[in-house]
Amino acid sequence: AHKLQVQGLYKAYGQTLALDRVDLHVAAGEFVTLLGPSGSGKSTLLQLICGLTPPSGGKLLIDGRDQTFAPPAQRDIGVVFQNYALFPHLSVGENVAFPLRIRKVDRAAMARRTEAALEMVGLHGYAARMPAELSGGQQQRVALARCLVYRPSLILMDESFSALDRNLRLVMQDEVRRIHRETGTSFVFVTHDQEEAMTMSDRICLMNQGRIEQFDTPRALYATP
Ligand code: ADP
Ligand code: ADP
Numbered sequence: 001a002h003k004l005q006v007q008g009l010y011k012a013y014g015q016t017l018a019l020d021r022v023d024l025h026v027a028a029g030e031f032v033t034l035l036g037p038s039g040s041g042k043s044t045l046l047q048l049i050c051g052l053t054p055p056s057g058g059k060l061l062i063d064g065r066d067q068t069f070a071p072p073a074q075r076d077i078g079v080v081f082q083n084y085a086l087f088p089h090l091s092v093g094e095n096v097a098f099p100l101r102i103r104k105v106d107r108a109a110m111a112r113r114t115e116a117a118l119e120m121v122g123l124h125g126y127a128a129r130m131p132a133e134l135s136g137g138q139q140q141r142v143a144l145a146r147c148l149v150y151r152p153s154l155i156l157m158d159e160s161f162s163a164l165d166r167n168l169r170l171v172m173q174d175e176v177r178r179i180h181r182e183t184g185t186s187f188v189f190v191t192h193d194q195e196e197a198m199t200m201s202d203r204i205c206l207m208n209q210g211r212i213e214q215f216d217t218p219r220a221l222y223a224t225p
Pocket of ligand 1: 037040041
């Protein structure tokens with residue numbers, strides 16, 4: 001069964017066809033990376049998947065259900081943006097608990113799951129800190145914990161590590177791969193860094209000018225003849 005099925009999805013901005021009839025299937029537990037140059041439609045595709053923008057046409061199924069026009073909160077999807085987007089006036093713990101609060105999860109479960117999510121990203125004991133006290137890498141981890149905490153079946157990451165220096169980027173890559181293994185969550189990860197795509201992904205989706213040009217394993221795509 002496919003977790004995510006994108007069928008003939010397209011998006012026009014005036015004369016610009018940002019996404020040109022894209023088909024993409026992501027299996028349960030699969031790690032798929034969208035790789036392509038700036039302007040190739042990667043962010044547009046992510047925005048359509050999480051519901052931040054409505055498509056001009058085509059269809060989107062999540063766990064077999066048509067979610068093409070479902071509001072973001074009704075989709076079982078977590079998103080980690082490049083700029084973290086943490087609430088600056090809330091503590092780390094309150095940031096991570098936020099998705100559970102809006103889902104009205106009871107206090108005891110909220111505390112337990114918040115601590116478990118912080119632990120999963122290596123931030124045990126950081127609940128009382130404020131985001132501004134943390135490094136960029138730590139803030140990125142909080143953003144990841146905030147999406148893990150409600151156990152989405154799909155996590156989207158948009159250029160999430162591009163603001164980090166190289167060493168920290170490698171650490172975060174390892175960490176996300178471990179979390180992928182441990183939780184079995186499907187990932188759609190966006191990057192313009194080929195090396196990052198190759199080390200992270202089960203399959204890579206090569207995008208150009210709003211289209212998917214190739215979709216295959218790193219090995220198949222970059223095998224030397
Ligand atoms: P990528 O993420 O690969 O850099 P985008 O999805 O951001 O690509 O952009 C794909 C195309 O759509 C580009 O030509 C971009 O200029 C255009 N585009 C994206 N968002 C908008 C928007 N809100 N309004 C107009 N054009 C847009
Ligand atoms: P609950 O409060 O829902 O009964 P717990 O918080 O006790 O559940 O967590 C049960 C287990 O699920 C813990 O071992 C925890 O590490 C794990 N867990 C937490 N978040 C996730 C997740 N996103 N995906 C899979 N397992 C998770």
